[in-house]
Amino acid sequence: MFLLNNEFAIRCGIALADRIESLAGPDHERQVDLLFREVLNRRPTETEKLKTRQFLDEETAKRSGGSAIPNAPTPLQLVCHVMMSLNELSSME
Numbered sequence: 001m002f003l004l005n006n007e008f009a010i011r012c013g014i015a016l017a018d019r020i021e022s023l024a025g026p027d028h029e030r031q032v033d034l035l036f037r038e039v040l041n042r043r044p045t046e047t048e049k050l051k052t053r054q055f056l057d058e059e060t061a062k063r064s065g066g067s068a069i070p071n072a073p074t075p076l077q078l079v080c081h082v083m084m085s086l087n088e089l090s091s092m093e
Helices: 007-024 028-040 046-067 075-083
Strands: none
Touching: 007 028, 007 075, 028 046, 028 075, 046 075
């Protein structure tokens, strides 16, 4: 819970999202693949890829309809923040 509410962790998620977007461009599939490789040092499973892309696609579509909240994190920033808080990351061998 600490990582989800910590300002430093939020800023790290934003920085990671900026890096992923600069390397992968706007393509959500490329972003998801790169994000998993960068954070977890592995490719996403098909389910992980599908669910993450679905979230990015849906949230991006919602925000493009003019319902975006000023200064709200982007969908990719949210995913990056969550990825950095995963137990898998803290228990890598």
